[in-house]
Amino acid sequence: MSTTRKILYASEDAYTSIKANLATTILSSVTVGFALALVALFLIIFVNLQNHVEGFGERTHIIAYLKENATGVSKELIGTDVKALPGLKEYKYITKDEALDRLKEELGEHKAIFEGIKSDIFPASVEIKVKDTYRDPEKILETVEELRKLKWVAEIQYGQENIEKFAAFLAFFKLAATILGIFLTAAVVFIISNTVRLTVYARKDSIHIMKLVGASDAYIKVPFFFEGILVGLTGGIAAAAMLELTQFFFTGRIPEYLSFIITNPFGWAILVILVIVGMVLGTAGCLISMRRFLRA
Numbered sequence: 001m002s003t004t005r006k007i008l009y010a011s012e013d014a015y016t017s018i019k020a021n022l023a024t025t026i027l028s029s030v031t032v033g034f035a036l037a038l039v040a041l042f043l044i045i046f047v048n049l050q051n052h053v054e055g056f057g058e059r060t061h062i063i064a065y066l067k068e069n070a071t072g073v074s075k076e077l078i079g080t081d082v083k084a085l086p087g088l089k090e091y092k093y094i095t096k097d098e099a100l101d102r103l104k105e106e107l108g109e110h111k112a113i114f115e116g117i118k119s120d121i122f123p124a125s126v127e128i129k130v131k132d133t134y135r136d137p138e139k140i141l142e143t144v145e146e147l148r149k150l151k152w153v154a155e156i157q158y159g160q161e162n163i164e165k166f167a168a169f170l171a172f173f174k175l176a177a178t179i180l181g182i183f184l185t186a187a188v189v190f191i192i193s194n195t196v197r198l199t200v201y202a203r204k205d206s207i208h209i210m211k212l213v214g215a216s217d218a219y220i221k222v223p224f225f226f227e228g229i230l231v232g233l234t235g236g237i238a239a240a241a242m243l244e245l246t247q248f249f250f251t252g253r254i255p256e257y258l259s260f261i262i263t264n265p266f267g268w269a270i271l272v273i274l275v276i277v278g279m280v281l282g283t284a285g286c287l288i289s290m291r292r293f294l295r296a
Contacts, residue, residue: 030238032232032282033234033237040239062157065155100117234278236274236277240270
């Protein structure tokens with residue numbers, strides 16, 4: 001028999017099998033889709049929460065207040081000193097006028113209480129943001145110690161307690177998410193493996209008969225290969241649809257400050273990945289599950 005005819009036969013056999021076991025095939029596809037959607041949803045929530053939590057770190061900064069009578073100190077000199085600090089990401093020089101304007105802006109409708117007050121009572125300052133790798137307490141303290149050595153620095157504010165809490169929370173969050181992710185992925189692989197096995201088990205009699213009449217293992221596997229691709233393909237499409245429906249359902253139904261959780265940071269790429277992963281898992285699940293039926 002030619003290769004073309006073998007492929008045609010395998011396709012016809014796969015179609016006949018799917019038609020005869022339609023309920024099992026649909027169940028397998030839906031289960032694969034649900035499992036993949038669950039993992040994808042967890043991944044989206046994890047990435048969004050991580051980005052949001054790390055966003056707090058972006059707002060972590062050091063404020064160095066300038067001495068009132070620092071002689072020979074210019075913005076250029078301050079810029080040169082600050083640029084030499086370890087872990088520097090960016091900095092901004094805040095004049096006395098800008099400090100007063102900021103305070104008024106934060107007070108909002110109550111800013112009138114500062115009308116007539118001169119900006120001279122406020123110290124000029126430098127706001128310093130550090131790189132991500134310098135956000136833990138020990139590293140940021142290294143930057144603070146270097147700042148203290150500068151002759152124009154009067155006082156430093158950097159919220160040590162908040163930084164320590166943030167670093168501890170971020171470490172715990174990543175550890176907990178990693179453990180949960182591993183557990184969830186393992187559970188999904190187990191579900192898919194056992195669900196796909198139902199498809200193979202439903203045809204165990206056909207497999208035994210084909211073995212009895214002398215069919216090779218490869219010959220028997222080909223129809224299941226096509227079935228696995230189809231189950232995985234439909235499962236991946238179902239997962240993509242579930243993901244989109246979940247996002248559509250929760251949009252507008254959760255508080256605005258939590259809406260970032262369901263925002264898809266991967267775009268359409270995750271939908272393509274779901275389909276590809278579904279096909280791979282469906283095919284692998286079918287072929288691996290057949291091993292127990294093909295052992296001589």
